[in-house]
Amino acid sequence: MSIMNNLINYANELTFKDLPGYVIEYIKIHILDTLGAIIAGSSAEVSKKLLNLIIKWGGRKEGTIFVYRLKVPLPNAAWMNSTMSRGFDFESILGDGATHIPACIIPAAFAIAEYSMITRNTPISGKDFIIGIALGLDLGYRLRVAGGEATAMGGGWLAETFSPIAIAAMGAKMLNFDDEKSRNAIGIAYNQCCGTYGATVGNGGGLMAQLSQGLGTKAGIISLILADEGFTASKDDVIEGKWGLYKMYGNGYYNRDILLGNLGKSFDHLRPIIKKYPGCGGLQSVIHTALNLYKEHNLKIHEISRIKIYVNKLNYLQLAHRRSKPSTTSDILWNGRFIVAVALARKQLFVGELDKCCLEDPEILEIYSKIEIEPDESLEIGGVEIEIKTKDGRRYFQKGSPLIPMSLNEVVNKFKRCCLYAAKPYSEREVNALIDAVFSIEKQSDVTIMIP
Incomplete structure (x- = not known):
């Protein structure tokens, strides 16, 4: 079976019961820490610049820009929220060079939840939200790391380069796409992969590093919408085909075991790495x-x-x-x-x-x-x-040493401190309510109530 078919089957079959308890806790920590980074990042230089531009563009009121509580076209809301998560480069990351995948996946998951309400009048439950994020993080990690040196750190491509594909697969799962529509979403997403070290590393690259995070997220959301509206992509395998992912974004090498090994069984690589300090x-x-x-x-x-x-x-x-x-x-x-x-x-x-x-x-x-x-x-x-x-x-x-361990209490306190730097203030009651909602997310019937 092709890699593409394996990944689609995996997405179709993954259920909440398949996720070990520790993975659910990982996801909650990723959500809380990313929301904290977004809230603090709302006051960052890049966020203010992009917000002004998005407001100037206007458009249909669909997706929510976090903190500011403004409604704008859904892809732009996803772009803005993901960019804010990198406003101070303070969000949770993954190891092995997969780094900033959560800053794409989590804002995208919220955008998909809003899209489900807009187009289907169907809320995304907390359990389905967790499944979607687990899938998105897992695929984002595997796609990034499987290419080895050519696609991981130092290879020239950013972690968010491959996020549109992971977002498309996650969204297809959350929106119950059939196999054909899922394949179209992933194919369209592959055509929008973007982001290189060349434009971000070095003097003056800071703003682009932050923007590229959101561009990958925006591309993933646009891919889902296009597929949902009936747009199609090539039936060729975008991973293994003649013009597949690793031929276009690397030297043709990829590790099939990293892509497919223990799918749905091993999630240790989703362990959140929490930053104690803003910065890379x-x-x-x-x-x-x-x-x-x-x-x-x-x-x-x-x-x-x-x-x-x-x-x-x-x-x-x-x-x-x-x-x-x-x-x-x-x-x-x-x-x-x-x-x-x-x-x-x-x-x-x-x-x-x-x-x-x-x-x-x-x-x-x-x-x-x-x-x-x-x-x-x-x-x-x-x-x-x-x-x-x-x-x-x-x-x-x-x-x-590379890692600075942080306890759960320290992660929660970091979130509370981040909220002090929001562009619009949060009350202590609002902050505590958001923390409680994240840690009881599996009980939520509609995750959009958690939008800060």
């Missing part, structure tokens, strides 16, 4: 280790002569190579030297530290001038070694 996942350990070292020895800015940071070669190319002083708050999120300088100058790093003032803050600029980042191939992706040297000759050294 590759910078989490860098920020954490630098702050720990700085605070542990009670250092002062004027005492420091040099800060030397060693990271994996790939992280260096993404976050340090040819990056000069950022000119926008968006660019700070992927600038290793500058974001560490912000964290040390302000002795912490959350959304509030990343304001426009920090771009010209004298203390931040002083630390920034003392930081050097160099590649070290002996380090694993996300790992770090930091040495701080003082003017009087003292040296302090610390090594950091």
Whole structure:
């Protein structure tokens, strides 16, 4: 059986009972953390720019822009919500280079729930919502990672490049498409895959990195709508065909076992990686280790002569190579030297530290001038070694691991803090009600009541 048919059959057959309890908890954490990132991201520079443009375009009132509670054409709402989730690059991610798949899948799932009400007057239940998100995350991960180096981190394509296909499969499941319509949705989605490192990595790429997240989500939603309206795509297999996914977006290689192995049986790869700090996942350990070292020895800015940071070669190319002083708050999120300088100058790093003032803050600029980042191939992706040297000759050294574990209470508290930075304020009662709704989502008869 072809890969395409296998994936469609898997989607058709997946039920809520197939999902282990731990996977359901994973999904809830992904939902909560992504909603928190969207709420905080509503005040980000990129969000305000895109919102103004979408309002200017106008159009039919269908989908909800979260936080602002504005109704706009559904694809634009999905685009906006997904982009806001990357406003401070603070949403949950997946491992193995699949990274930002949740920031596409979860806003898309809410858009599909609204579409179901608009076109079918049928609500999506909490259980069906969980099934859809589990499927979308699973396929998004598999499609991204199966191509190996050519499609994973460092291959030139972003995680969201393949999200339209995963969204199409998820939506086909949630909307009960038949096999033919599902195949059409996936084929149309394949024709809209987009997003490359080339336009996002380096000076000035911050806004595009955030926008491309939403563009992938928007493409997935448009694909579903087109298929639902009777548009068709080639019957050729978009994965294995002559012009299939990995021939077009890689070197023709893909790992069939990663694509199909233990479908519906293994979901360990959906474990959420929660960011403690805003900014790229590759910078989490860098920020954490630098702050720990700085605070542990009670250092002062004027005492420091040099800060030397060693990271994996790939992280260096993404976050340090040819990056000069950022000119926008968006660019700070992927600038290793500058974001560490912000964290040390302000002795912490959350959304509030990343304001426009920090771009010209004298203390931040002083630390920034003392930081050097160099590649070290002996380090694993996300790992770090930091040495701080003082003017009087003292040296302090610390090594950091890629993952920073966070308890469930810490995840909930992060969500509450994110809500403090919403473009429109939330009351404590509203925040707690949203938390309760997420953790009892399987009992919800209509998930659109959870739209913040």
